[in-house]
Amino acid sequence: MTTSMHRSHRVAGALVGSAVGDALGAPFEFGPAGEFSRRFPVPARGSKTEMCGGGSLGWAPGEFTDDTQVSLLVATSLVEHDGLDLVDVFDRFARWAAAGPPDIGNQTRSVLSSGRPWDVAAAEHFARSGHAAGNGSLMRTTPAAIWFARFGTAATTDAARRISALTHGDPAAGEGCAIFHELMRVALDGGDPLAAVPWALALVADEHRDRWATVLAEDWTPDRATESNGAVWPTLGQTVWALREGRDFAEVLRLVIDLGGDTDTVACVAGGLAGAVYGMGGIPSRWASVVHGRVPGHGDRVWRLADLQQLAAALDTGVQQSYDPGVIPRIGPTEVLPGIWAANLDGARYSEKDFAVISLCRLGEPFEHELQRMAYVADNEHNSDLDVVLADVLEDMAALRAEGHRLVVHCHGGASRTGLVLRAWLMRTEGMTADEATAHVAERWPHLGLWNASFTKALHRMGARC
Ligand SMILES: [Mg+2]
CATH class of the missing domain: 3.90.190.10 (Protein tyrosine phosphatase superfamily)
Structure with missing residues (x-):
């Protein structure tokens, strides 16, 4: 970790890191623990890499899943509206859900397809089911964590809760997003997000703090989780644990994917935070180079590495820039x-x-x-x-x-x-x-x-x- 790293490297690392984690974890979703390391005991740097694709949904190598699809909806809404427009974000989510994405969380689907207005759909679902603390709002929150970081702790945690509440009526999910936003803010500033955990916990509403403090404690390990990692608490707990244990970006992702279960989502969350810590240059090029995907219901555009890097810069600065190198006289090969x-x-x-x-x-x-x-x-x-x-x-x-x-x-x-x-x-x-x-x-x-x-x-x- 280096504090002298330019902020733009961290910002790109966060957005690309989350998409990379999503794509890297997807083939192992709901598989057994340790599968990633069994299949890839050493780094696979040749033409066939750990970005292997497959899984029950048949992903292409490097293809990201619903986690990144929905993240991109939040990101593009923030950039195009120059800030948070909850109605617009909900509308983008609903169009995506209506297009039948191959992968969508149960809770997210029932809220988005309820036909209820944006400001009551999630709350009504929570009141009815009592279950609304899945990790589906945490998995998409990296873009908003980047956007709001520059406005400070209060603004970024407030936004985290509001965006979470669009689909997750349980405030516990929103508190998890708020913690994540604050850790991301610290990391993008060049600070140590692990050292900021006690500070972030202090921001959590009293009635939710103990449960969050448990999974974020320094001595917590994933085997102590009381729910599957489809729930929001172990997802963030595993992320922070892996960040503590791993020595670089690749190791953080290996650690979380080896836990099994909801591997794409946990790796997406961990990849966002680890990407902010280690920067774009810390993400293995063999992973970042192949990351790609479409967003159902939102056109045929294929998002690739360069698009993600450009979007990350827009999230950090509020300024959209496209890059065209023009035609230059060829030299070589x-x-x-x-x-x-x-x-x-x-x-x-x-x-x-x-x-x-x-x-x-x-x-x-x-x-x-x-x-x-x-x-x-x-x-x-x-x-x-x-x-x-x-x-x-x-x-x-x-x-x-x-x-x-x-x-x-x-x-x-x-x-x-x-x-x-x-x-x-x-x-x-x-x-x-x-x-x-x-x-x-x-x-x-x-x-x-x-x-x-x-x-x-x-x-x-x-x-x-x-
Ligand atoms: Mg997914």
Whole structure:
């Protein structure tokens, strides 16, 4: 964890992390405990990864489920209305439910299909059933937690409760969302959400506090849960437990998915908070690169990584920006090192489709290649997570090379970020020093750019570790 990380990395990490958790956990939903680690005892970095798809609903690899679908409805409503419009959010939910999504919680379905007005549907359901503390409002609350974080504790916890109450009449569910919002606010500010748990508990209504304090206590473990993790308490309890136990984003998700049960939802909640803590660069590129899905009832648009990153930025700043790199003269691909080709953006975009693509910049329109990894590196000195990202990229490259793939490494201009990875690859595979690797690449790739001093420093750190 680093407190110097730029806020934008945390914001993107939160939204993308929640979608990644959802998609990663979906194939294991309602399966036995430990299934994820049995199937993937070590990281799967080749062409087949842990984003395996399947499950009882037949998800495609990387496809997100209802958790992210509904999250996106909250997110787009907030951005398009420049704030919370509960009627609009409920209306979006209802249109989604009416479109027959493959996966929808029982409680959410009965509230949204009741035909009752937005301000009474959930309360009436709760009065009738007495059961309304499922995790279905917590699972979709990451976008609102991002949006309201900048307005402070009171505003974000208030919004959490109101959005939860649209479908979950039990205030206990709203209190869980309020705690989550406050932990997210702290994490996005660069603080430690675990240290903020006592503070967040103080915000909970008196009659609900004990039950929340139990599952968020430092010595609570998932085997002490008194309900299945379809309920809101163990879902947040498992999230905080995994954040406490895990050493990085991937381990946090492995821990929660290995608990079994409602794996997509718990991983979605945990992925949101862990993404804020570890940042976009802490999310394994092999997972983030393939995350995608549609939102039933809301058009045919396919949401992908870049769309989620753009939406996350809009949630944090209130400003929507789209990215179009335009048409740039192609450079490459050129084989610079054995099996490793280099290019600029359009050189890689129009390369042969059997290349495995290592992308280090924003793309604009998606590529058509089947195998592509997108790593989050900015062409500046503000990549506080550069060592983690670089290690992730190199491990993936090694696994893909071992399968016999030709790799094309590219960034926008093919100069600085591409040069960083080519140099690091030489250090890793040939045992060169940073200076030797720089000289070697410069001779073979005249586009090499060395203007980011922090990149060369990262290579020297890498050399010192080896
Ligand atoms: Mg789901």
